[in-house]
Amino acid sequence: MSEPPVYDVAIIGAGVVGAAIAQALSHKCVDVVVLDAGPDVGTGTSKANTAIRHTGFDAKPGSLEAALLRRSYPLVTEFAARTGVPIENTGALLVAWDSHQAERLPELETNAHANGCDDVTRVSAQQVYELEPHLGPGATGGLLVPGEGIICPFTMPLALAYDAQLNGTDFRFNHQVTAIAPDDRGSHIIETTRNSVTARWVINAAGLYSDVIDRMLGHDSFTVTPRRGQLIVFDKVARPLLSRVLLPVPSAKTKGVLIAPTVFGNVLLGPTAEDLTDKTATETTAEGLAGLLDKGRPILPDLAAEQVTATYAGLRAATGESDYQIHSWPDEHYICVGGIRSTGLSSSLGIADYVLDLLGDAGQQLRDKEETQTPHMPMIGEAFTRPYQDEAAIAADATCGHIVCHCERVTEAEIIAATRAPIPARDLNGLRRRTRAMMGRCQGFYCTANVSRLFADATGQTLTHLFAEDEQQ
């Protein structure tokens, strides 16, 4: 029997942060394995956020978060253009609603400039209404943040993971890490619920559980307190009510409740900020949703009358610290990438770049590969040409024009393609994130039977098995 491989690097966590680190490393001559407890890419916090592409204008100057958001911005622009991640450069308008909030605008503008966001400018109350005529009465001024935008929360982690996989990264799903011990050659033996893996370096990108992994490695640097954010998704008919992301004046604890368009053409209201102890408490509550509606009504009064498509909640990996918890222990061949609280979707590529610096500083050889491959993501953003609109593709293959989810206009060809992706969809949730099928106005009421049958046929699963898996998640 041949010896199991010793990887150069094991990354724990296939959320957007772990996937970004894997993607960056996959372009270097190193052997990398990614271990995730879940069944797919991005099944943790990365699947449930507000999907704003942050500039870092409101981050604390001098913080690692501010620096990595800035570092990430051009990298995300390049990566999204290369792979087909939907981004809309909508800009954001931060609105002050009373004199006290208006007094904070100069300080927020100075903060933005200190973070390199030089295009952030103050605007008068009159300009606020010229920019966003549907806002409720009472705005006292604002801050225009041209660099903020919206990004697809599902395609970004998938594109990063597909890129990593195409360039040689070994992904192991349903591999929950349970213990880590050193071997006699200075490597880590990582025990999982499936089997053990040996690697010279461990990179801890385990999100809500990064403190647990940190302790497995003998450290106790921080504790993650899940901070729940509930959100309401409004129907696409609400989309004309706003042109850009509408931000509140932030507090020390949270960015506050915002209203934002999504790349799918909906409107989001949220998130709440509730400190909990249960790292699995991703349910929404009547109280939380009612509170959001109360906060949203004065900002955009017409929104409250629109139909709600869905509600969801995500858990931020908050710690007692205000900054990211990224630490390197070169002698132990360990890097912790924890506490990536509210901005990880935007900063993921900046974090990955920084982690590569830390590895290089610690003596790890990181030679560029001579050739790399690029994934081409199916376009699920509404501002771009969707597959059902692609006349040439439909002329070549009729399934490209056969719509099976009418709310989200997803075609048969897209369902099949999701089962043949570099990391294929293995269950209905994976299919939803890759295609948007069953995520529209009817929430799958009309299309689930047809979509599931197509998916089951393509993956060789029975419908009973498929629905049982869906129930469990």
Ligand SMILES: Cc1cc2nc3c(=O)[nH]c(=O)nc-3n(C[C@H](O)[C@H](O)[C@H](O)COP(=O)(O)OP(=O)(O)OC[C@H]3O[C@@H](n4cnc5c(N)ncnc54)[C@H](O)[C@@H]3O)c2cc1C
């Ligand atoms: C409500 C809300 C709104 C947000 N809005 C935005 C926004 O608008 N813009 C933005 O940029 N960011 C936003 N964020 C933040 C962003 O979503 C997170 O920073 C980011 O998703 C964190 O990614 P991650 O990879 O660190 O964690 P995760 O996505 O949670 O990934 C960690 C992975 O580790 C795995 N794991 C955990 N323990 C183990 C183990 N023992 N063994 C193996 N695997 C393990 C998990 O299965 C999981 O897949 C928001 C977050 C929330 C909750």
